[in-house]
Amino acid sequence: MVEKKKNPIAEQSRQWLIKSLLELMNEKNYADITVTEIAERALLSRRTFYRLFNSKEQVLQQYFLEICDEYIASFQKDKLYMLEQIVEAFFIFWEKRIDFLLMLQRNHMFYYLLEELNEMLPAIHDIVRGNQNLYGSALEKKIALLASAGALWNILAEWIQTENRPSPKEISEMMIQAFVSNS
Numbered sequence: 001m002v003e004k005k006k007n008p009i010a011e012q013s014r015q016w017l018i019k020s021l022l023e024l025m026n027e028k029n030y031a032d033i034t035v036t037e038i039a040e041r042a043l044l045s046r047r048t049f050y051r052l053f054n055s056k057e058q059v060l061q062q063y064f065l066e067i068c069d070e071y072i073a074s075f076q077k078d079k080l081y082m083l084e085q086i087v088e089a090f091f092i093f094w095e096k097r098i099d100f101l102l103m104l105q106r107n108h109m110f111y112y113l114l115e116e117l118n119e120m121l122p123a124i125h126d127i128v129r130g131n132q133n134l135y136g137s138a139l140e141k142k143i144a145l146l147a148s149a150g151a152l153w154n155i156l157a158e159w160i161q162t163e164n165r166p167s168p169k170e171i172s173e174m175m176i177q178a179f180v181s182n183s
Contacts, residue, residue: 001120010051010052013042013044013048013052014052014053014062016042016043016044016140017038017039017042017044017049017052017053017059018059018062018063018066019042019058020038020041020042021033021037021038021059021060021063022063022100022103023041024037024038024041025103025107026103029107030056030060030107030109033056033058034056035049035050035055038056038059060109060112061112061116064112064113065116066098067097067113067116068116068117068120070093070118070126071117071120071124072120072127073088074089074093075127075128081128083176084172084176085098086128087152087172087175087176088117088168088172090152090156090168090172091156091159091168091171093166093169094156095168098160101113101156101160102160102161104129104159105157105161110157114116114149117149117153117179118146120125121141121142121145121146121149122141122145125141125145138151139183142171151175152175155171155175159171177182
């Protein structure tokens with residue numbers, strides 16, 4: 001199968017539109033942002049916007065996918081990670097993006113990123129845990145992944161709001177201790 005080459009000009013325009021939307025979200029509510037504003041901020045036309053995206057939601061979704069891809073890439077393939085390392089890596093990754101996460105919370109959109117992350121869970125699991133056949137069925141695997149992602153995500157939501165937040169290592173140690181205490 002021949003892989004279609006990406007148009008570098010279109011890719012640059014996509015990135016400008018994403019950047020414009022993120023800048024606007026720092027200035028005002030997401031619901032109040034228009035496609036025209038996004039295009040104008042990127043110094044592009046509405047026509048170019050609609051050539052690349054169907055909606056402002058799709059712009060944000062593209063950025064979410066890029067973040068999820070970065071998260072997956074942060075793990076080395078063929079390395080088996082201990083739970084403590086996975087949890088700490090999760091918080092290290094998001095610590096670098098706290099401003100973005102806080103912006104999502106201000107715009108009541110924090111859960112959108114979780115939805116994208118949930119879609120990526122199987123790929124993340126396969127990279128981090130390899131093919132260890134830890135689960136009896138696909139459903140059991142899905143439930144386990146959703147449960148752990150839900151716990152991580154809820155702790156992340158609280159952690160980014162904490163004024164003197166613990167380091168990624170400290171919060172991961174607290175989380176692991178909580179799991180051990182409740183076992």
